[in-house]
Amino acid sequence: MPRTADQYLSAPQVPGDNYVHASVYTDPELYEEEKENILRRTWKFVCHISELAEVGDYRSHTWTGIPLVTVRSTEDKISTFVNSCSHRGAKIVRDPAGNMKHMTCFFHLWEYDLLGNCTYQTRDEAYEAHGPAKKDLGLREVRTDVFAGLVFMNYDGEAMSLRDYIGDAGEPFEDIFNQYDLEVFHYNQTHVRGNWKAWYLTNCDLYHEWGHLVNRTTSVLAPGYHDRPWRLNPEGHGYNAHLLDGSPFQVQYQKYKGWQNRDDLVFKGLVPGEFRVIDIFPNLSVFFRATCIRLNHSTPLAPGHTLMEERGLGVKGESKEDRKVRSKQFVQIWGPFSRNASEDCAYVEATHECQEHGANPYDLMSRLELLEDNVHERIHSDTYLRHFFNKWGEYMGRPANNPKNFMTAAE
Amino acid sequence: MTISDDQIKNVIYKSCSVLDAEDFDAYMDLYTEEFDYKVTNYSREIRKEQEWMDVNRAELKGLLANVPQHSRLLGSFMRHATVYEIERNGADTANALTYVTIYYTTPEGATRVWAVGRYHDVIDVSGETPLIADRDMKLETREVGIGTHLPM
Numbered sequence: 001m002p003r004t005a006d007q008y009l010s011a012p013q014v015p016g017d018n019y020v021h022a023s024v025y026t027d028p029e030l031y032e033e034e035k036e037n038i039l040r041r042t043w044k045f046v047c048h049i050s051e052l053a054e055v056g057d058y059r060s061h062t063w064t065g066i067p068l069v070t071v072r073s074t075e076d077k078i079s080t081f082v083n084s085c086s087h088r089g090a091k092i093v094r095d096p097a098g099n100m101k102h103m104t105c106f107f108h109l110w111e112y113d114l115l116g117n118c119t120y121q122t123r124d125e126a127y128e129a130h131g132p133a134k135k136d137l138g139l140r141e142v143r144t145d146v147f148a149g150l151v152f153m154n155y156d157g158e159a160m161s162l163r164d165y166i167g168d169a170g171e172p173f174e175d176i177f178n179q180y181d182l183e184v185f186h187y188n189q190t191h192v193r194g195n196w197k198a199w200y201l202t203n204c205d206l207y208h209e210w211g212h213l214v215n216r217t218t219s220v221l222a223p224g225y226h227d228r229p230w231r232l233n234p235e236g237h238g239y240n241a242h243l244l245d246g247s248p249f250q251v252q253y254q255k256y257k258g259w260q261n262r263d264d265l266v267f268k269g270l271v272p273g274e275f276r277v278i279d280i281f282p283n284l285s286v287f288f289r290a291t292c293i294r295l296n297h298s299t300p301l302a303p304g305h306t307l308m309e310e311r312g313l314g315v316k317g318e319s320k321e322d323r324k325v326r327s328k329q330f331v332q333i334w335g336p337f338s339r340n341a342s343e344d345c346a347y348v349e350a351t352h353e354c355q356e357h358g359a360n361p362y363d364l365m366s367r368l369e370l371l372e373d374n375v376h377e378r379i380h381s382d383t384y385l386r387h388f389f390n391k392w393g394e395y396m397g398r399p400a401n402n403p404k405n406f407m408t409a410a411e
Numbered sequence: 412m413t414i415s416d417d418q419i420k421n422v423i424y425k426s427c428s429v430l431d432a433e434d435f436d437a438y439m440d441l442y443t444e445e446f447d448y449k450v451t452n453y454s455r456e457i458r459k460e461q462e463w464m465d466v467n468r469a470e471l472k473g474l475l476a477n478v479p480q481h482s483r484l485l486g487s488f489m490r491h492a493t494v495y496e497i498e499r500n501g502a503d504t505a506n507a508l509t510y511v512t513i514y515y516t517t518p519e520g521a522t523r524v525w526a527v528g529r530y531h532d533v534i535d536v537s538g539e540t541p542l543i544a545d546r547d548m549k550l551e552t553r554e555v556g557i558g559t560h561l562p563m
Contacts, residue, residue, distance in 0.1 A: 051457060059456070096456045187457045189554055213480045258466075258473020311457075328465045335558070337450055337464040339474075342558030343482040349557065 009361055011401065017386045018366035020400040022355040024392070025195035025363070030403055031303040035064040038282055038395045043152040043165050045284040045297045046070045046144075048311060050183035052078055052151065056099045056114060062299060063153070069093040069103070070144065070151060073114040078146060080153045081116050081139040103139075116141050148177040150284075150295070169237035172276050173286050176269045182293070185327055186312030188336050194348035195355075196283055196300035199308055201388065202344050203277070203285040203296060204238060206379045207367060211347065214339040217256045219275070224249045226369075229376030230383045236281030236391030238384035244371050248274045251289065256339070262290040265326055279384065281391055292330040304352055310334055310341060362401075365389075414505075414536035420494045422541045423509050423532060427490035430562065435475040443535050443544045444468060448562055452528075452550040463550070464562060471562065481560050488525065488561070489514045503537040504544065511548070513563060515556075526552035526563065 012019045024030060047059045047070065058071040060083055067083040069092070085092050085105035092105045092112070102119065103112040111120035116139040121127055124134070143154045145162040148170065152162050159165070192199055202208060209215035219225055227243045242248060250273035254261045263272040267288070270276075276288040287294040293313040298306045312330040314323055334341045354360045365382035377383040389400040396403070422441055429437040442448075448471055450464035466474065496508040508531060515525035528550040535544040548563050 097458055184457045185459065186461055186463075187454045188463070189456075190557060191554065192557070211482055213477060213482075256473070257477055258470040324462070324465070327462050331463050331465070335463045336555045337558060337560070337562070339477075339481065339560065342484065342560065345557030346482055346484065 012362055012364060012366070014364075014366045016399065016401050017390055018382075019362045019364050020389050021402055021404070022358065022361050022363055023404050024389075024400050025198055025352065025355050026303050027404065028303055030396075031300070033396060034300070037397070038392065039064050039300065040155045041159060041395065042156075042282055043145075043154045043159070043162050043280075045280070045295070046080065046151040046153050048182065048184050048295065048313065049078075049146055049149040049151055050181075050316065051097065053183075054099060056101055057097075058093060058100060059097050060093045060095065064155075064300075067091050068142065068153070070153065071100070071103075071114055073116075077115075078144050078151055079114070079116060080142040080144040081112075082142065084139075085110055086118060086137040086139065087121075112139055148174045149182055150177075165235055166237070166280065167233050167235060168231070169233045169235075169239050169278055169280060172239050172241035172278050173288070176267050176288070177293075179268055181316040182313045183316040184311050185314045185323060186310065186330055186335065188310050190308045190310075190336070190345060191301075192298075192306045192308050192345050192348055193304060194306055194352035195303055196298050196306045197388075197392075198348050198351055199298050199306050199344075200279070200283040200285065201385055202348055203287075204279045204384045204388065205382070206240075206277075207382070208344075208347065212340055212343055214256055214333065218251050218253050218259075222250065222252045226378055226380065227371065228379045229371055230379060230381065231376075232384065232387045233281075236388060237279060238387055239276070239278040240379050241276040241278070244373060244376060251275050259332065262329060265291040265322055267291070267293070281388065287334075289329070289333060291326050292333070294330070294334050296334075304356055306348075308345070414534075414541045416497050419497055419505055419507055419534050419536070419541050422534065422543065423494055423507060423530065424492060426543060426546075427492050427511070431487070431489050433478075433561075435478070439468070439472060439475070441543055442468065442546075443542045446542075446544055446546070448546050448548075450548045450550060450563060452553055454553065464548075466562070474560065478560050483560050484515075484557060486515060486517045488559075488563075489516065490563070492530070499536075500533075503535065505534045505536050505541075507532040507534055511563070526550055526555050528552065528563070 044063050051059050052072040055072050058069050060069045069083040070080040073079040083093050087110050090107040092103050109122045113119050118134045118137040147162050224243045228240045229244050230240050232238050248271050253259045266272050274290050278286040283298050285296040295311040298308045314326045365385040367382040369378040369381045393399050426441050448466050451462050454461050491512045492509050494509045498506045512527050513525045514522050516522045528548050531547040533545040535542045
């Protein structure tokens with residue numbers, strides 16, 4: 001039956017971690033705190049190593065509003081710098097990608113080498129007398145590391161190592177990634193009117209597969225679909241790679257009109273049609289669909305504004321024909337003209353439209369479906385969503401189900 | 412009978428208008444049996460040419476048949492096309508270059524430019540009416556909002 005306003009606004013009668021308050025997606029103060037407490041303290045995915053194949057290759061990007069550039073400084077070193085000239089602060093590298101011998105600010109032509117040292121000041125005699133000297137004007141370097149070909153950065157110099165951070169969540173993809181020389185063949189980005197967590201959690205909320213025609217057709221009726229457990233990692237990651245008995249889950253692509261099975265070009269370590277998803281806190285998702293690997297990452301820009309990035313990985317040097325097949329199968333699901341990713345954008349924007357001004361005060365995540373072992377939860381359970389927000393609460397020092405009142409009480 | 416340039420232009424313009432109207436049967440009738448349809452662009456981010464859509468007749472037919480069942484972008488598209496060049500390749504085919512602007516109108520009636528690009532078409536002119544044998548929609552636009560299930 002319909003609810004009154006009081007009933008509608010009162011907290012759901014479920015355990016406290018089974019729902020979150022919608023302000024976690026919309027509140028500007030919480031967003032600023034997230035930047036400080038989560039986004040500047042955790043490992044952020046930058047790009048795939050193949051995008052930085054040669055010395056001087058770079059990718060520019062932003063994180064928590066800070067322009068950055070990640071560059072292959074030497075054969076053995078990937079570096080990230082704050083992309084701002086030490087002189088007047090102008091953005092130095094302005095293209096999204098390319099190759100450079102050094103970094104030159106277009107404003108007054110100051111120059112930096114690929115290790116971030118300031119190497120040239122126009123008419124530098126004026127600084128020799130008064131300072132500061134070039135040696136004191138290097139770029140701000142940000143900690144950078146690589147795991148299985150994935151380049152990450154972290155503003156926090158004291159944070160745990162990247163390998164320790166990823167932990168067992170690397171198991172479903174590290175070996176597969178490392179046995180190939182992979183490269184990015186697909187990239188697209190989209191500005192989504194929605195919160196970064198809402199985007200990421202759509203990747204993690206596999207219950208939403210019922211919304212996609214492709215998933216309803218090819219997956220939910222396939223053997224083993226409901227028998228996959230979520231595995232949770234203490235750093236906030238989650239993954240599902242196998243059924244409880246260890247066997248793989250295989251999607252039946254041929255059941256979608258006009259599509260074929262994915263029996264060829266399957267990555268070693270997978271079986272035809274195999275599906276896996278690995279979600280790395282706070283917002284990187286790695287997907288396998290037998291022949292395709294997807295890296296999905298987002299950059300929060302404001303509480304209701306997120307830049308979503310999509311990458312597809314193939315095998316470097318594979319034949320033109322094989323690449324065509326792999327690319328085609330990737331964009332069927334995840335490209336801007338696909339059957340899946342564009343629908344995810346629509347879900348996130350429709351949710352944000354209702355949360356932005358309080359039309360829906362709570363986000364319910366109380367589904368609990370146990371597998372036969374009565375321990376692990378099925379992939380349709382909301383266990384990873386609860387896990388994510390428990391971790392969010394640890395970093396933020398406040399519960400996600402009542403973050404603003406908690407703040408008031410604490411004050 | 413020789414197919415005229417005007418007939419070639421008309422098949423290209425019709426491909427826009429019937430797709431605007433989502434008359435998918437009429438759209439498919441404008442292509443040869445063995446056609447290849449692609450949406451491509453050059454990514455400045457990965458410094459590579461890439462294909463965002465790549466379908467043959469069976470795949471496009473299946474896709475269009477399924478469109479009504481998909482969760483999709485509401486509203487409508489309007490394609491504004493101008494044929495810039497037609498070059499004959501002997502008696503049977505011609506290449507056509509068409510500049511295309513795609514407008515998107517929301518269900519509430521607001522309109523904005525959704526994408527710009529160029530059709531690189533191969534037109535089969537060997538029969539009584541021209542048919543599109545290959546279409547490569549080269550997008551200049553690299554960000555298309557939440558995307559779409561439809562060819563452009």
